[in-house]
Amino acid sequence: MENVRELFHTMTKRLGLLDRNCCTVGGMELSLVQSHILYEIDRMNEPSMQQVADAIAMDITTFSRQIQTLMKMNLVKKTPYPQDRRVYILSLTPEGKYVTAKIDAEVNEYLAEVFSHMSEFERETVLRSIRLLNECMAKSTVCCKPLF
Amino acid sequence: MENVRELFHTMTKRLGLLDRNCCTVGGMELSLVQSHILYEIDRMNEPSMQQVADAIAMDITTFSRQIQTLMKMNLVKKTPYPQDRRVYILSLTPEGKYVTAKIDAEVNEYLAEVFSHMSEFERETVLRSIRLLNECMAKSTVCCKPLF
DNA sequence: CTCCTTTATTTGCAATATGCAAATATTTAT
DNA sequence: ATAAATATTTGCATATTGCAAATAAAGGAG
Numbered sequence: 228m229e230n231v232r233e234l235f236h237t238m239t240k241r242l243g244l245l246d247r248n249c250c251t252v253g254g255m256e257l258s259l260v261q262s263h264i265l266y267e268i269d270r271m272n273e274p275s276m277q278q279v280a281d282a283i284a285m286d287i288t289t290f291s292r293q294i295q296t297l298m299k300m301n302l303v304k305k306t307p308y309p310q311d312r313r314v315y316i317l318s319l320t321p322e323g324k325y326v327t328a329k330i331d332a333e334v335n336e337y338l339a340e341v342f343s344h345m346s347e348f349e350r351e352t353v354l355r356s357i358r359l360l361n362e363c364m365a366k367s368t369v370c371c372k373p374l375f
Numbered sequence: 376m377e378n379v380r381e382l383f384h385t386m387t388k389r390l391g392l393l394d395r396n397c398c399t400v401g402g403m404e405l406s407l408v409q410s411h412i413l414y415e416i417d418r419m420n421e422p423s424m425q426q427v428a429d430a431i432a433m434d435i436t437t438f439s440r441q442i443q444t445l446m447k448m449n450l451v452k453k454t455p456y457p458q459d460r461r462v463y464i465l466s467l468t469p470e471g472k473y474v475t476a477k478i479d480a481e482v483n484e485y486l487a488e489v490f491s492h493m494s495e496f497e498r499e500t501v502l503r504s505i506r507l508l509n510e511c512m513a514k515s516t517v518c519c520k521p522l523f
Numbered sequence: 524c525t526c527c528t529t530t531a532t533t534t535g536c537a538a539t540a541t542g543c544a545a546a547t548a549t550t551t552a553t
Numbered sequence: 554a555t556a557a558a559t560a561t562t563t564g565c566a567t568a569t570t571g572c573a574a575a576t577a578a579a580g581g582a583g
Contacts, residue, residue, distance in 0.1 A: 232482050234505050235390060241512040241519040242387050244432060286542055291562060313549045313560040334380050337518035344511040356504035357382050363492040364389040370485035371389040434571055439533060461531040461578045
């Protein structure tokens with residue numbers, strides 16, 4: 228299996244840097260954590276606090292405070308959920324949507340640049356490989372917990 | 376390019392969880408950051424503080440304090456460098472080597488389990504893909520800075 | 524040799540993030 | 554009606570972060 232861990236370590240390190248570089252939108256500076264929260268809220272369907280915290284594998288109390296910050300920044304909205312009044316539904320404000328879309332565009336642009344160094348065939352292979360890897364990690368019983 | 380970012384996001388999230396699960400050795404609990412510092416020191420050849428901090432893309436002042444902590448935990452040793460007395464060379468103590476090897480073994484075991492859900496051919500393809508991806512990220516001019 | 528600039532590392536400090544325990548509010552089960 | 558479970562927030566103590574400044578040593582210009 229040679230240096231498998233090193234391969235993965237290098238990859239995640241670089242992808243992490245890429246992510247970090249995409250946390251500035253206009254004048255606004257987001258932390259990596261905040262960027263991930265916005266990403267998950269955008270992706271999930273009317274999620275509750277708990278659901279998003281679970282998805283990010285973040286302690287709910289820390290998460291609660293991050294949401295307070297994001298609300299002060301006018302990026303996130305909390306709506307009481309009528310069917311269960313303990314629950315709040317999270318959503319992005321228009322500004323939050325704008326910021327999230329901007330980050331998404333920038334990440335994709337960076338990724339496109341990375342892929343521009345490959346042939347069409349290589350690109351397809353790499354993407355298929357990552358898809359397969361994700362499936363196998365989902366199947367894995369031993370690692371990558373907590374699952375989402 | 377479909378959902379390329381989502382693919383990468385899922386992968387890094389899961390690999391991050393895998394990494395986090397590997398931070399407990401015996402009774403000792405390491406943070407993810409500390410685990411990465413040990414990993415880099417182990418890998419680099421007689422590195423200075425600054426070199427490791429750069430490799431991890433971490434602010435040198437934060438790094439300096441993390442090293443202080445790791446020294447208190449008796450995992451890391453700082454040796455003055457005779458040729459340039461501003462510099463300290465970092466190395467792992469025997470205990471640090473043990474912990475680092477233990478983490479490495481656990482990560483590799485987890486990765487092996489993930490790859491056990493693939494055929495030999497798929498595994499080779501995935502590893503080759505990641506190698507290629509790393510090369511392309513290294514070539515990239517626009518992202519993944521600061522480089523290492 | 525002396526002065527100035529650069530580099531490596533550490534400390535002061537203030538802001539932020541973290542997570543456990545406990546509080547609160549609400550729902551579900553008995 | 555009461556008890557147990559769930560969702561969210563707050564108290565608190567600790568840890569992490571990064572900028573600015575301090576310290577120490579090296580290298581270069583004259």
